[in-house]
Amino acid sequence: MKIFSHMFTILFTVSFAAFAGSPFLLKDINPGSENSAISNVAKVNDTLYFYGSDGTYGAEVWKSDGTPEGTCLVKDIYPGWMHSYPSSLTDVNGVLFFCAQDGINGYELWKSDGTSAGTCLVKNISPGSSGSTPESLTNVNGTLYFRANDGTNGVELWKSDGTYAGTVMVKDICSGISGSYPYNMKSVNGTLFFSANNSINGQELWRSDGTEKGTVMVKDIYTGASSSYPANLTEVNGTLFFTAEDATNGYELWKSDGTESGTAVVKNIRSGSSSASPSNLANVNGTLYFNANDGIYGVELWKSDGTHAGTIMVRDIYGGETSSSPYYLTNVNGVLFFSANDSTNGIELWKCDGDYGTVSLVKDIYPGATLSNPFNLIDAGGKLFFQANDAYGTELWQSDGTEEGTYMTGDMYAGSASSHPAYITNIENFILFSANENIHGTELWMYLLNDECADAIEIQSGEFYTNTNYGATEEIQSACGYRDYADVWYTFKPTKAGQYTITVSSDEFDTTLEVLNVCGGSVIDCNDDYDGYSDSQIILNAVKGKTYYIRVAGYDYGMGYFDLSVDAGACTEFVSSDLNGDCVVNMEDFAVMASEWLICRKVPATLCE
Numbered sequence: 001m002k003i004f005s006h007m008f009t010i011l012f013t014v015s016f017a018a019f020a021g022s023p024f025l026l027k028d029i030n031p032g033s034e035n036s037a038i039s040n041v042a043k044v045n046d047t048l049y050f051y052g053s054d055g056t057y058g059a060e061v062w063k064s065d066g067t068p069e070g071t072c073l074v075k076d077i078y079p080g081w082m083h084s085y086p087s088s089l090t091d092v093n094g095v096l097f098f099c100a101q102d103g104i105n106g107y108e109l110w111k112s113d114g115t116s117a118g119t120c121l122v123k124n125i126s127p128g129s130s131g132s133t134p135e136s137l138t139n140v141n142g143t144l145y146f147r148a149n150d151g152t153n154g155v156e157l158w159k160s161d162g163t164y165a166g167t168v169m170v171k172d173i174c175s176g177i178s179g180s181y182p183y184n185m186k187s188v189n190g191t192l193f194f195s196a197n198n199s200i201n202g203q204e205l206w207r208s209d210g211t212e213k214g215t216v217m218v219k220d221i222y223t224g225a226s227s228s229y230p231a232n233l234t235e236v237n238g239t240l241f242f243t244a245e246d247a248t249n250g251y252e253l254w255k256s257d258g259t260e261s262g263t264a265v266v267k268n269i270r271s272g273s274s275s276a277s278p279s280n281l282a283n284v285n286g287t288l289y290f291n292a293n294d295g296i297y298g299v300e301l302w303k304s305d306g307t308h309a310g311t312i313m314v315r316d317i318y319g320g321e322t323s324s325s326p327y328y329l330t331n332v333n334g335v336l337f338f339s340a341n342d343s344t345n346g347i348e349l350w351k352c353d354g355d356y357g358t359v360s361l362v363k364d365i366y367p368g369a370t371l372s373n374p375f376n377l378i379d380a381g382g383k384l385f386f387q388a389n390d391a392y393g394t395e396l397w398q399s400d401g402t403e404e405g406t407y408m409t410g411d412m413y414a415g416s417a418s419s420h421p422a423y424i425t426n427i428e429n430f431i432l433f434s435a436n437e438n439i440h441g442t443e444l445w446m447y448l449l450n451d452e453c454a455d456a457i458e459i460q461s462g463e464f465y466t467n468t469n470y471g472a473t474e475e476i477q478s479a480c481g482y483r484d485y486a487d488v489w490y491t492f493k494p495t496k497a498g499q500y501t502i503t504v505s506s507d508e509f510d511t512t513l514e515v516l517n518v519c520g521g522s523v524i525d526c527n528d529d530y531d532g533y534s535d536s537q538i539i540l541n542a543v544k545g546k547t548y549y550i551r552v553a554g555y556d557y558g559m560g561y562f563d564l565s566v567d568a569g570a571c572t573e574f575v576s577s578d579l580n581g582d583c584v585v586n587m588e589d590f591a592v593m594a595s596e597w598l599i600c601r602k603v604p605a606t607l608c609e
Contacts, residue, residue: 154179
C-alpha cells in the first residue's frame, strides 16, 4: 500500500478544496510555469506511464498512481539533462515496453516493471549507436510484435518475449536491405495481421503466427506490383475488417478470416472505381460502424454486419450531398458517440443507439452554428469523456448520453482561454490527463469519476477493488455522526438475496462506510473502525435485484487508497418460507402469504388455475 504522512493529507486537502467536484492539478512535474511535455501515455496495471520532463533530467519515462508522491520519474535513461525520448509505450501482460535512447545504444527496445532497477534495454538490435528505431509495438497474446531495422535486413517484422535471446526477427519479408516496412498491426484471435511490401506484390495484407513459415501474405488484393494499402484494421467478432483498394473498386471496405478465399470486399459503397474511403472503424456490440462517402450523400455514418445487404448508411445527418463527417467514433456501453455537423448546429456531439440505431444530437455544446468540435473521445467508467470548445474555451467534458448529463467538468483555464486537456486515461476510479491552467504550464491533472452519489460506480460480489478518494469532496456527512468527509460512491445490485459483507480497508487513512437504500435516501447501516482503527465493515441483508448505494469516506478528511470488497455470506440460496426474498423469515413473509391466500386460498398464488 502507498503510505503518506498525516501532514501531507492535510496539505493536499487544502490544495484541492477550491475545486469541489472538479478536476485538480495532481502534480507540477516541471515546477513553475514551464510544461512537463506529457505525451505517449500507456496504462499498465492501473498505473499511468508517460513521456515527461521535470526540467532537470530531460524527457524520460514517468509514472503515476493517482497520488502526488506516486507520480515520479521511473528512470533517467539518458543520464543528465539529455533526453531519452521514450515513445510507443505499450503494455504486454503487465510489463511496459517502449523505445528510447541512452546515448550509447541508439534508439532501441526497452522494458520496465515500474522501478529504476527493473527498467532496462531489451536488446541492441542495430549494434552500435545507430539505433533500430522500433515502431508499431503490438501485444499479441503476451508476445510483443514490432518493426525494426537491424542495419542488415531493413525495416522488418520482429517479436520479443522481453529477453535478449527471445527478441528476434520473425521474417525477412523483403529480402535485402530494402525492408518490407510492416505497419497497421492488429491482433485478431491470437494472429497478427499487418500490411507489408515484399517488393513483388506491393503493400498488401499479411498475417503471422510468430514463425517464419507462418508469416504469409493473406491476399494480393491489388494484383501485381501495385499496392492495396490495407489500413484501419479492426476486429469484430473474430473477423478482420479493413479498408483497401483494388483495380476495380477503389478504396472500399473489406473483411478477412485470414485466408485468401475468405478475404473479400464487403461492398462497393461508391460505384465504379471511385473510392468511398471508409475510415474511423468502430466495433459496437458486434456491429461495425464507420464513415464513408457514397458519392451521393457525402461522408456520413454507415454500419455493416459483414454482408453486402447489411452494409448501409445509418443516416444522412447533414442532408443532401454535403458531408456531416462523423469522426472519433467511440463505443460506450453499446452506444456509439461521435462528432458530426448537421448544418444547423456546427460540429457537435452525436450518438447512435446500438440497439435501435437511433441517431440524435446529444447536445449543442456551443449554441448555434458555432462548432464545439468534440474530439479525443474515450470511455471511462461507462461515461464518455472528451474535449470540447464553448465560450469557456477547450476544456474537459463528460456525457452520459443525455443533454442534461453532458457538461463541462470544470473551467481549468478560467475564462474564454483553453486548458487543452489531452491524453485522457481511465485509471481505477479516476482519470488522468494533461492540461494547462496558465499557472503551472501543461501538467498532470486528475478527476474522480465517483465523487458524487449520482456518479456511483457499480461493483460486483466476489470482486476486489483498489480505489482512492484523493481529491474527493464532501457531498454529505455521515448520518451516523462521524466526522467523515472526502466521500466516493458505489452501487451494488445483488443477483441473489442473502447476507453480504461489505468491507473497506486502508493502510493510509481511517475509513468510514455507509449503505443507503437510494441515492440521497435513508441510511440502512453505517460503520467506522470495526477492527479498532482504520477498516470499516457492514453486513447487509440484501434483497435480490435491489440497488444499494455504498458511501466510502475518510474520517477527519482522511484520504488515500483503500480496498473495497463485497463478499457473499449466508443465505444466498433459497430459504424455505422466505417469501419476499430478503433472506429473513419474519412477519413480512407472513404478510406476503396472507395476501396471496386471499387471491384463491392457495400459496403461492401461482398455483391458482
